[in-house]
Amino acid sequence: xxxxxxxxxxxxxxxxxxxxxxxxxxxxxxxxxxxxxxxxxxxxxxxxxxxxxxxxxxxxxxxxxxxxxxxxxxxxxxxxxxxxxxxxxxxxxxxxxxxxxxxxxxxxxxxxxxxxxxxxxxxxxxxxxxxxxxxxxxxxxxxxxxxxxxxxxxxxxxxxxxxxxxxxxxxxxxxxxxxxxxxxxxxxxxxxxxxxxxxxxxxxxxxxxxxxxxxxxxxxxxxxxxxxxxxxxxxxxxxxxxxxxxxxxxxxxxxxxxxxxxxxxxxxxxxxxxxxxxxxxxxxxxxxxxxxxxxxxxxxxxxxxxxx
Amino acid sequence: xxxxxxxxxxxxxxxxxxxxxxxxxxxxxxxxxxxxxxxxxxxxxxxxxxxxxxxxxxxxxxxxxxxxxxxxxxxxxxxxxxxxxxxxxxxxxxxxxxxxxxxxxxxxxxxxxxxxxxxxxxxxxxxxxxxxxxxxxxxxxxxxxxxxxxxxxxxxxxxxxxxxxxxxxxxxxxxxxxxxxxxxxxxxxxxxxxxxxxxxxxxxxxxxxxxxxxxxxxxxxxxxxxxxxxxxxxxxxxxxxxxxxxxxxxxxxxxxxxxxxxxxxxxxxxxxxxxxxxxxxxxxxxxxx
Numbered sequence: 001x002x003x004x005x006x007x008x009x010x011x012x013x014x015x016x017x018x019x020x021x022x023x024x025x026x027x028x029x030x031x032x033x034x035x036x037x038x039x040x041x042x043x044x045x046x047x048x049x050x051x052x053x054x055x056x057x058x059x060x061x062x063x064x065x066x067x068x069x070x071x072x073x074x075x076x077x078x079x080x081x082x083x084x085x086x087x088x089x090x091x092x093x094x095x096x097x098x099x100x101x102x103x104x105x106x107x108x109x110x111x112x113x114x115x116x117x118x119x120x121x122x123x124x125x126x127x128x129x130x131x132x133x134x135x136x137x138x139x140x141x142x143x144x145x146x147x148x149x150x151x152x153x154x155x156x157x158x159x160x161x162x163x164x165x166x167x168x169x170x171x172x173x174x175x176x177x178x179x180x181x182x183x184x185x186x187x188x189x190x191x192x193x194x195x196x197x198x199x200x201x202x203x204x205x206x207x208x209x210x211x212x213x214x215x216x217x218x219x220x221x222x223x224x225x226x227x228x229x230x231x232x233x234x235x236x237x238x239x240x241x242x243x244x245x246x247x248x249x250x251x252x253x254x255x256x257x258x259x260x261x262x263x264x265x266x267x268x269x270x271x272x273x274x275x276x277x278x279x280x281x282x283x284x285x286x287x288x289x290x291x292x293x294x295x296x297x298x299x300x301x302x303x304x305x306x307x308x
Numbered sequence: 309x310x311x312x313x314x315x316x317x318x319x320x321x322x323x324x325x326x327x328x329x330x331x332x333x334x335x336x337x338x339x340x341x342x343x344x345x346x347x348x349x350x351x352x353x354x355x356x357x358x359x360x361x362x363x364x365x366x367x368x369x370x371x372x373x374x375x376x377x378x379x380x381x382x383x384x385x386x387x388x389x390x391x392x393x394x395x396x397x398x399x400x401x402x403x404x405x406x407x408x409x410x411x412x413x414x415x416x417x418x419x420x421x422x423x424x425x426x427x428x429x430x431x432x433x434x435x436x437x438x439x440x441x442x443x444x445x446x447x448x449x450x451x452x453x454x455x456x457x458x459x460x461x462x463x464x465x466x467x468x469x470x471x472x473x474x475x476x477x478x479x480x481x482x483x484x485x486x487x488x489x490x491x492x493x494x495x496x497x498x499x500x501x502x503x504x505x506x507x508x509x510x511x512x513x514x515x516x517x518x519x520x521x522x523x524x525x526x527x528x529x530x531x532x533x534x535x536x537x538x539x540x541x542x543x544x545x546x547x548x549x550x551x552x553x554x555x556x557x558x559x560x561x562x563x564x565x566x567x568x569x570x571x572x573x574x575x576x577x578x579x580x581x582x583x584x585x586x587x588x589x590x591x592x593x594x595x596x597x
Contacts, residue, residue, distance in 0.1 A: 026499045027418035030410045034470050035426060041467040042433045045444035052443060061447065105331055108324050121583055122332045125339075128579035128586060129572050130528035132545045136552050136568040137338045140345065140561055141358060151357040185335065189587055242437050245530040249549055263531075266439045271535060276443060283439040294435050 046287070049280045057276035070281035080282065083260040086172050090261065091240035093176045094183070098236055099229070101180065102187025107217055109188070110195045120192070123185035131182065135249025138178035139165065168258035171251050175259060179246055183239060187232050194228035195221070234297050241289055262286050342572075346370060346565040353561050369562030373570060377563050379550040386567050388540070389547035393527055393574075396458050396543055400465035401522040404473050407466070408518055409511065412477020413503050417489050427478065433471040441468075442535050449536060456538045464536055465526045472525075473518045476589070480514040481507060513585070520582055521589035524575050544571045 056066045074080045105123060109116055126134065141147050144163035152160035164170035198221055206216045244263035251259045253268065260268075262282055270279030341358050346369045348362040356363070375385040414420075415427050445464060446455070454460030484507065492502045533543040542550075548571045552564050579586050 023499060027414040028420060030499075031414045031423075031426065034407055034411050034430075034474065037467045038430060038433055038471060041445070042436055042441060042471075043429070045441040046436065048444040049440045061443070101331075105328070108328050111321075111324055113325070113328065119328055119332060121580075122335050124583070124587065125576065125579055126335060127590065128524055128575045130530065130545050130548075130575070132528075132530050132549050133568045133572045134338075136548065136564060137342050139552070140564065141338060141341060143561075146353065146561070147358060151359060154357040154360075181335070181338065186590060190591060193591060238435065242439075245545070248530065248534075249552065252553065263437070263439055266442075267531075267535070270443055271446075280443060283437070283442070286437045287440045290435055290437055294432075 049283055052276060053280035053284045055277050057280070059274035059276070061276060066277070070277045071285075073278060074281050074285070077278075079257050079260060080262075080265060082257060083262050083265040086259060087240065087261050089172055090176055090179070090243070091237060093173070094179050094240050095233060095236045097176070097180045098184045098187045099232060101184040102232065103191050103222070105184075105188040106191035106195055109192055120189065123188050125185075126182040127186050129182065131243075131245035132249045134178050134182050135246045138174065138181070139250045142174050142177075165251065166255055168255040171255060171259045175243075175246055175250055178250060179239075179243065182246075183236065187236070190228055190232050191225065194225045198224060230297065230300070234293065237293055238290070241286060262289075342565045342568055346373075346562055346569055348562050350558070350560055350562060369560070369566040370570075372560070373551070373563045373566035377551055377560075377567065378554050379547045380554060382539075386544060386547045386551065386570055389542055389544045390570060392458060392541060393544040396461045396465070397523060397526045400462045400469065400526050401519055403462070404466045404469035404522055405515065405518045407470050408473025408475075409477050409515070410503070411470070411474040412479075412481050413507060415474065415478045416481035416484075417486065417502075417507075418499065427474075430471045430474050434475065438468065438531055442531075446535060455536065456541050458537075458541050460536055461532060461541070461543070464532050465529070468532075469522050469525065473522060476514055476518045476521070477511075480511070484510060513588075516582060516585040517589040520578055520585045523578060524586065527575050 051063075052061055053070055054065050054067060055062055056064050056069070109119060113119065142162070142165045143149075144166055147162075149160060149162050152162075164174050202220060202224075203216060206220060211219075242263055243261050244267065247253060247259055247261055247264050253260045253264045257265075263286065266279050266282045266286065268279075269275040269282065337359075344361055345353065345358070347365045347367065348356070349364065349366055349368065352363055373385060374387050376383055377385050379386065379389070411430075415423050449455045449460045449464070452460075454463065488506060489502055492506055497505070527543075528545065529543070530545040530549065533546040534549070537543065537546065548567050551567050
C-alpha cells in the first residue's frame with residue numbers, strides 16, 4: 001500500500017503513547033452510538049413493553065400492576081382468537097404455496113432457459129413494491145362488482161361470481177393471494193441460487209444410472225437444498241407474523257374483524273382503542289411466536305456449523 | 309448444473325416454457341391492470357373491464373392523484389407526502405448505511421471483548437417484531453418533541469435499520485483478509501486510515517446493496533409511518549392508504565391506481581436500474597437475518 005507511509009521510527013514512538021490509547025478506544029467509540037441506540041431502542045423497549053403488558057394501561061401508560069390479567073383477557077378475547085387463527089391459516093397457506101411455486105419455478109428456470117435474466121426480473125419485481133401498493137392493486141382486481149367478476153362476465157362466463165374480498169369467511173384467502181403474488185418470486189430466487197450451487201456431477205452420475213429427471217430432483221437435489229428450505233420458511237414466517245400493511249390496505253381487518261392478524265390487533269388496541277395493556281400483551285405474544293421459531297432455527301444453524 | 313439438462317426433448321421443453329411464460333403473465337398482470345386503469349376515465353372503468361384498454365387515454369387520474377385527491381380531510385393529492393417520503397428516506401438511508409459500514413468494520417477487523425456479543429444482539433434485533441417497540445418509541449418521540457416529524461421518522465428508521473446494515477458490512481468485511489489490515493497497522497496506519505484507504509475502495513458492491521436495501525425498506529414502510537407520523541409529516545404509503553380508504557364521494561379507481569403507481573415508481577426504478585444489488589441484499593438479508 002503506497003499510502004501507508006513509513007514514518008521515521010522516532011516520530012512514531014514519540015506520539016505512540018497518546019495514539020495507542022486513542023487507537024484502543026476508537027473502535028469502541030465508533031460502535032458506541034449503535035450499541036446505545038439498539039440497546040435502548042430494541043432491548044430496552046422490549047422490556048418496557050413487557051412491563052406495560054402486566055399493567056392496566058389504557059389510553060396512557062400506567063404502572064398499576066395487574067399481573068397476568070391482560071394475558072387472560074387476551075385468551076378470552078374472541079377477536080384475538082380470530083386473529084391467531086387467521087395467522088395460522090394465512091401463515092400456513094402463504095408459506096406452503098410460496099414454497100411450492102418458488103421451487104417449481106426455480107427448477108424450471110434452471111433448464112437452460114433463454115432470457116432467464118428477464119424472466120427472473122419479472123418474477124421478482126413485486127418484492128420491490130410496498131405492501132400498500134400491492135394491497136391497493138389486489139383490492140381493485142378482486143373488487144366484487146367491477147373487478148375479476150366483470151372481466152369474466154365480459155368474456156362470456158356470466159355465472160362467474162367472486163366476492164371473497166367482502167365475505168367474512170373467505171376474505172383472509174384474498175390476502176393470501178396477494179401475499180403469495182408478492183413473495184413467491186423471492187423464494188424462487190433463493191432456490192435458484194441453491195440449485196446453482198449443486199454439484200453438476202451428481203446430476204450426471206444419476207443420469208448415467210438411468211434415473212429420470214423428476215426423480216433426480218425429488219430424491220437427490222431437493223433434499224440437498226434443506227438449508228435453503230429452512231431459511232425460506234424462516235423468512236416467510238417472519239413476514240407472515242409481522243404482516244400488517246397488506247391487511248390494512250386490502251380489508252383494514254374487515255369485514256368486521258374477520259381478517260385481523262395479531263399485528264392488526266396490536267395496532268388497533270394500542271393506538272386506536274386505548275387498551276395499551278392488552279396491546280402490549282399481544283405484542284409480547286408475537287415476540288414469543290418469533291422466538292419459538294428463531295431459537296430452534298439458530299440452534300440447528302449453529303449445530304450444523306459445528307459439524308462442518 | 310445446467311449443462312446436463314439439454315437432453316430434454318421437445319414436448320417437455322415446450323411445457324417448461326409454457327409454465328414459465330404463464331407465470332410471467334401472472335406476475336405482470338397486476339402491474340398492467342394498475343397502469344391501464346390509471347389512464348382510464350371513471351366512465352370507462354364502469355363500462356369496460358380490468359384488461360380492456362382505455363377507450364380514450366387520459367392523465368386525469370394522475371393529475372388528480374398528484375395534486376387534488378383527498379387523503380382524509382385534506383384534498384391536496386399525494387405530492388406533499390411523496391416529498392415527505394424523500395425527505396425521510398434519503399437521510400435515513402445515508403446515516404444507517406454509514407453507521408453500518410463503520411460498525412461492520414469494527415466488528416470484523418477490530419474485535420474487542422464483547423464485540424461478538426454485540427454482533428449477536430444485532431443479529432437477534434433483525435428478527436424482533438416491531439410491535440414490541442412501537443409504544444415505548446411513540447412515548448420517547450413524544451418526550452423528545454419529535455412526534456409527528458420527519459426527523460423522528462428518520463431517527464426510527466436509523467435505529468431499526470442499522471442492525472441490517474451492520475450485518476451486511478460485517479459479513480462483507482469478514483471475507484477480506486485480516487493480513488491486509490495487520491500489515492497496514494504494522495506500517496503505522498490508524499483506524500480511520502485503514503478504513504478509508506484499504507477497505508472503502510473495496511466496498512462499492514456492499515454499499516450498493518445496503519443503500520438499495522435500505523431505500524426499498526424505508527420507502528415502503530407503512531407501520532412506522534402510520535404510528536409515528538400524522539397529518540403533514542406522513543410518508544407516501546400512509547397517504548396512499550388514506551386516499552384509497554377515503555369514502556367520500558364516488559370511488560375513482562383511476563385515481564387510486566395512479567396514486568399507487570406514484571408510490572411504487574421510485575422503488576421500481578431502483579429495482580430496474582440496480583436489480584442485481586437488490587437481489588443480493590434480499591438473499592443476504594434472508595440468510596443472515
